[in-house]
Amino acid sequence: NEDDIFFRDTYMRYNAYNLNLTVGRQSLWWGPGSHGTLLLSNNAKPVDMIRLNNDKPLRFESLSFLGNIDFDILFGQLSKQIGIRNPDGSLGAGNPKIFAAQISIAPTPYLEIGLYRTAIFGGADRAEDPSTIWDVLLPFNDIENIASEEPGDQKGGFTVKILLPNDVQPFSLYGEISGEDEANHLPSKNSYLVGLDLIDLAGIRGLNVNLEYLHMSKTNVWYRHHLYQEGYTNDGFIMGHAHGGTGEQGNIELAYQPDMTSTYNVGFQRETFKDDSLATTMYFTARYRLGEKSEINTELLGTSIDDDVHGFLKVNYTYLLW
Numbered sequence: 620n621e622d623d624i625f626f627r628d629t630y631m632r633y634n635a636y637n638l639n640l641t642v643g644r645q646s647l648w649w650g651p652g653s654h655g656t657l658l659l660s661n662n663a664k665p666v667d668m669i670r671l672n673n674d675k676p677l678r679f680e681s682l683s684f685l686g687n688i689d690f691d692i693l694f695g696q697l698s699k700q701i702g703i704r705n706p707d708g709s710l711g712a713g714n715p716k717i718f719a720a721q722i723s724i725a726p727t728p729y730l731e732i733g734l735y736r737t738a739i740f741g742g743a744d745r746a747e748d749p750s751t752i753w754d755v756l757l758p759f760n761d762i763e764n765i766a767s768e769e770p771g772d773q774k775g776g777f778t779v780k781i782l783l784p785n786d787v788q789p790f791s792l793y794g795e796i797s798g799e800d801e802a803n804h805l806p807s808k809n810s811y812l813v814g815l816d817l818i819d820l821a822g823i824r825g826l827n828v829n830l831e832y833l834h835m836s837k838t839n840v841w842y843r844h845h846l847y848q849e850g851y852t853n854d855g856f857i858m859g860h861a862h863g864g865t866g867e868q869g870n871i872e873l874a875y876q877p878d879m880t881s882t883y884n885v886g887f888q889r890e891t892f893k894d895d896s897l898a899t900t901m902y903f904t905a906r907y908r909l910g911e912k913s914e915i916n917t918e919l920l921g922t923s924i925d926d927d928v929h930g931f932l933k934v935n936y937t938y939l940l941w
Contacts, residue, residue: 627665634674641670649691649721649735651780651793652812653829654870654888655860658737658774658797659719663856666717668695676725686726693719698855702848703743711743715771715847718755723778733778739847740771772844772851774799776809789818799841810835812860825876833860833868837893840864866892880908898924912939 630643644665650656676687694716701712721735738755741747754770776797783790793816798809814831835841841864842851851858862868872886888900902920909915914937921930 637674637677639670639672639674641668641672644668645670649719650795650812651731651778652795652814652831652833652860653816653872654831654868655812655833655862657776657795657810657812657859658735659858660860662861663853663858664698666693666695666697666853666858668693668717684726685724688722688724690722691720693717695719697739697742697853700742700847700849700852703745704846704848705744706746707744709744710848713742713745715739715742715745716747718752729782729784731778731780734775735777736773736775738771738773739844739851742847745771745846769846772799772847774851788820791816791818799844808836808840810841825878827874829870829872829874831870831872833862835860835862835865835867837865862890863892866890882906896925898922913937 626644628644628646630641630645632639632641634640644667646661646665647659648656648661649659655662670691670693672691673689676689678687679685682688697715697717699712699714701710703711703713703715705711717737717739719735719737721733723731723733725731740751740755745751751770755773774797776795778793778795780791780793783792792814794811794813796809796811798807810833812831812833814829817828820826820828842857842859843864844850849855850864857863860868868888868890870886870888872884874882874884876882882905884902884904886902888898888902890898890900892898900920900922902918904919905917907915916933916935916937918933918935919930920933921928
């Protein structure tokens with residue numbers, strides 16, 4: 620069965636003039652979060668795409684106040700979806716397209732700011748002509764909730780990360796806020812993620828603590844859209860945060876990397892959902908490199924969802940043939 624095998628990260632890349640042109644499938648992680656990102660993460664299968672991004676940070680003398688500049692642009696095709704609303708109001712099936720772009724600046728070594736947006740369009744009998752693509756490229760147009768005119772499902776937001784080194788306890792703060800169904804040229808129905816990293820805790824090199832909090836829009840529409848009944852998904856999985864489109868999630872994780880050959884993580888996660896259900900998870904992971912070409916990974920996880928408790932132990936051995 621052709622559906623039994625899927626090559627997750629398979630692509631060709633051409634590099635020239637500090638630019639990468641990539642064709643194929645690549646896992647993406649757009650955002651500073653450690654446990655998820657709002658718009659593009661590795662929760663879903665990678666999209667078939669054409670992608671252009673810079674290889675090394677860009678700097679322009681006339682824009683030196685912006686510091687290092689990075690950009691990333693892609694056009695891709697999602698897996699087949701059903702329940703796509705056509706311009707005449709009927710429902711059809713097809714492969715929607717996706718456009719995504721981000722740009723980030725680092726005016727100082729201690730501050731990074733990013734802007735990004737995504738748009739799903741086309742599929743079934745929905746237009747994919749140059750005019751529609753132009754509407755998709757224009758951020759935050761005013762055509763909304765009109766099946767015959769709205770180009771697609773558009774989302775946008777920004778990220779910020781601040782590094783605060785000091786002699787007592789180095790740490791960094793980060794945040795991400797995103798919205799969808801733009802109103803008045805600005806994202807609405809906003810969701811956000813904030814986090815704190817404590818670096819080399821108590822002066823112990825390689826010992827880090829991460830605290831992260833996620834708040835999704837209370838409207839429960841964040842990964843849904845009236846034009847696409849399967850929502851903001853690829854092959855049935857949300858392309859953004861694995862938590863889903865409503866509720867809250869809190870994480871605390873302790874990570875220790877004593878050397879380049881081993882890493883240990885222990886964490887606790889608490890999630891709430893729109894139906895007031897509660898899920899708590901505790902986990903431990905360990906990675907140990909056995910040599911240049913092999914490593915072993917162990918994961919122990921236990922989860923409680925209301926009164927249902929389950930867990931698993933996974934051991935994975937990897938050997939590189941070349």
